[in-house]
Amino acid sequence: MTAAAPNPVARTPRTAGASVQVRDLTVAYARQTVLKRLTLELPPGQRVAVVGESGGGKTTLLRVLAGLLPAQAGEVHLQHDQPSARVRVMFQEDRLLPWLSAADNVTLGLPASERRLGLSYLREVGLGERAHAYPDQLSGGQRQRVALARALAHRPALLLLDEPFGALDALTRASMHTLLDSLLTDTGATTVLVTHDLDEALKLSDRVLVLRGGQVAEDLWLSAPRPRDRTLTEPVRQRLEQLLYPGAPDGPVA
Numbered sequence: 001m002t003a004a005a006p007n008p009v010a011r012t013p014r015t016a017g018a019s020v021q022v023r024d025l026t027v028a029y030a031r032q033t034v035l036k037r038l039t040l041e042l043p044p045g046q047r048v049a050v051v052g053e054s055g056g057g058k059t060t061l062l063r064v065l066a067g068l069l070p071a072q073a074g075e076v077h078l079q080h081d082q083p084s085a086r087v088r089v090m091f092q093e094d095r096l097l098p099w100l101s102a103a104d105n106v107t108l109g110l111p112a113s114e115r116r117l118g119l120s121y122l123r124e125v126g127l128g129e130r131a132h133a134y135p136d137q138l139s140g141g142q143r144q145r146v147a148l149a150r151a152l153a154h155r156p157a158l159l160l161l162d163e164p165f166g167a168l169d170a171l172t173r174a175s176m177h178t179l180l181d182s183l184l185t186d187t188g189a190t191t192v193l194v195t196h197d198l199d200e201a202l203k204l205s206d207r208v209l210v211l212r213g214g215q216v217a218e219d220l221w222l223s224a225p226r227p228r229d230r231t232l233t234e235p236v237r238q239r240l241e242q243l244l245y246p247g248a249p250d251g252p253v254a
């Protein structure tokens with residue numbers, strides 16, 4: 001019997017996810033205080049979705065965790081086993097460099113010794129055959145897959161996703177959920193996903209935080225096994241809909 005070819009990603013040691021501690025975090029823009037003494041603790045490897053009203057500070061929290069925005073007060077601590085802090089952010093827009101091929105976008109910034117492994121993520125997202133294509137030769141869904149491969153190629157201890165599939169059509173988004181679900185299970189990264197899509201939150205996360213008034217207003221943990229059967233997460237969905245769309249007895253307002 002011939003042994004199956006080893007999967008290059010599965011052979012990779014899982015990343016040790018970062019643990020995240022946020023204490024009394026306050027962030028303001030000009031005269032508007034967006035986060036108000038927000039406190040949060042994420043154990044290594046946890047997958048957390050952040051939902052809440054538009055303008056409620058979800059992206060602001062993500063930007064502070066990414067080190068892109070300073071806090072006015074409070075503390076943010078990331079702890080991880082890796083020699084360099086590996087935090088990667090994926091945004092709604094792919095932010096690929098248009099003059100670089102998909103492969104070069106994915107491996108940009110990786111040490112030479114990690115480029116081969118980086119490219120294996122391009123295969124994992126189903127784009128091994130398009131490694132030499134430039135971003136403008138790829139569809140929106142394919143570009144987001146390159147962006148996802150780029151984020152994962154750096155084997156982040158903390159992966160921050162800001163509405164990463166918000167610009168995709170429903171079918172492409174659903175296939176990205178399945179892909180991301182299995183890739184996250186392989187990586188071990190601690191993940192924070194900002195989203196307006198409750199399906200996305202319930203399918204991909206271990207825990208859903210509702211931000212309101214600059215704080216964590218609700219902290220719901222999901223214990224249903226993956227891949228998630230929608231019926232198992234229905235009680236959490238109903239609770240989230242009550243919190244996010246009060247006064248809409250039949251669910252979200254279109």
Ligand SMILES: Nc1ncnc2c1ncn2[C@@H]1O[C@H](COP(=O)(O)OP(=O)(O)OP(=O)(O)O)[C@@H](O)[C@H]1O
Pocket residue numbers: 029030032034052053054055056057058059060061
């Ligand atoms: N650079 C900035 N300068 C001034 N105000 C800002 C800036 N960035 C965000 N804000 C304001 O801070 C508040 C929170 O914004 P943030 O983007 O964090 O919210 P959000 O919950 O991610 O919103 P959405 O769901 O609409 O993306 C909003 O009122 C926004 O207008």
